[in-house]
Amino acid sequence: MQNDPAGASLTIDRVAHRYGNAVALEQISLSVAGGELVSLLGPSGCGKTTLLRIIGGFIAQSAGRILIDGQSVDRQPPNKRTVGIVFQNYALFPHMTVAANIAYGLEARGQTRSVIQARVNEMLALVRLGHLADRMPRALSGGQQQRVALARALAVRPSILLLDEPFAALDKNLRLDMQIEVKRIQRLSGTTTILVTHDQEEALSLSDRIAVLNQGRLEQLAEPSTIYDRPASLFVNTFVGSTNILPGVLVSATAESAVVALDGGGHIRTRAPTPVQGQAAIPGDAVVACVRPEHLRIVDDEAGLHGTVEMGLPLGATIVHELRTATGASIKIAEPRGVGALPRPPGARVTLQAVSPDSINVFKPAA
């Protein structure tokens, strides 16, 4: 590919947006390096689509700036921004063949016929659809339509590529194939890419970094493993992956670790409380300890959390148990499953321990 392997950088500088009186985005700042793939992840209504449309130039933000390679694009309409977009429904032009769809942007920019022909062939090869060049979009499968949409957007060498829930319309098996395909094409073209999604697995598997949005606020911007292991807020911890929330009171805390007295009885050693908006919990505060199912083990020891098995599910590679504690709270545990291992019967009394204090995050509960 002849694209600049570095790609263009994107800076979102204190961008805020409101629809009438409703705040859609509160002062979001984030920088995306050239060639990077960053996901905007969040539940519906979190503002991720609004932010995408602001970057594309389809909505003018109420405040803040959008910079591409350091240059403000706020005054540029969508057709001057060189920001490519792939919509959830692909938005292929229904009256044009695959090749004509891919050629469209080049024609709109007044390229010569020979340049267009060469670029279209190059893009068809990139998305491996050379044999379908003369098909109409309606004669293509969902995955093929998506690849055409991607080829069409990349043909004009956009400085930024926006993907708006691009996998939502695909069935599960195809989705995984297309995620690999999109990642491959994005790597090859070196195009800086923003992916909007509500699917955490998609964000975790595809992104260089993930920006988790909630109610118009940026909760955390970090690498996928950091998002998963070191969530910056209770929201991030519960939205990404599954987690057990154990309420309690903070007993003591150092810079490295802490002890929480659980409402369900017993003490657990945890990571130091995670500060949210600069404020960390201090001893005596009500807190929640968050521990993921795969970070818990059923042990023969007496020390630990006690519970009764409600249900056990052997899921092939893992065994999942759902327990109920003395306070009635439910806890999920996922353990690797050995050959022939069976789940424990309902009603069995068991003891739980965390794999390591470092895997338990402590937050102040949501106000």
Added chain:
Amino acid sequence: MHRQEGLEALGFRIVMWGLAALSFVLLLAPSLVVVVVSFTSGYSLKFPPPGYSFRWYVSLLDAWQLQFAAGNSLEIAAATTALSVLLGVPAALAIARSPTARARALDSLFMSPLVLPALSFGLASLMFFSLIGLPVSPLTLVIGHVVVCVPYVMRTTIASVAQLEFSLLESSASLGASRWYTFRRITLPLIRPGILAGAFIAFMSSFDNVPVSLFLRDARTDMLPIRMWQDLEGKLDVSIAAVSGVMIVVTLSLMILMERVAGLSRRLR
């Protein structure tokens, strides 16, 4: 129990098929009768005809008054259609894309000629034109026809613009296309079937319009439907049946053509 349901279903089917057959007969029989009569060898509109011939079709070749009226009607219909498309399509584009109450009000206003009695509109426009000093002429006739025909163009165009996915236009813009380029390459090709369907209906509706033509025509603009009525009233002329036969055949051919190029029946749903 099962048997009773079977009987009920059978009864339902018999009634529905009966109603469908009845409507079919009522819709088609008059046209069939007129076509059959047009091939009569006799001198009256009697059905069934005493014998068959092409004589009345041949007689049309010499019927200069009918030819003159048909020529007028075609010219007026063509001008009306062109003007309706030129005015109706931009109006439809603006109205279809605007969510405001003002756009809804304009929509209803432009559609009102479809519901208001065309006779009162014909009289009103005659009074209006004489008030502003515009003599009755082909121009006033075309203006009158446009008012009653433009709703058809607008209706079908608005429907096709409403079906146009907004993300297509946004994709086009993100690919670097200007608004005008997007309109030419995306919007227009996708709404063209709707415009064609509307233009076709506008043409047909202008071609056999009587109420507006009654008030706004003059000697130079003798219109075919009115000429046919006068001939029939005065002379009980069988050549009028032949004219009807020609019109039915032409209309059917045009409808088949429009079905092929514009998917007419889908546009009218």
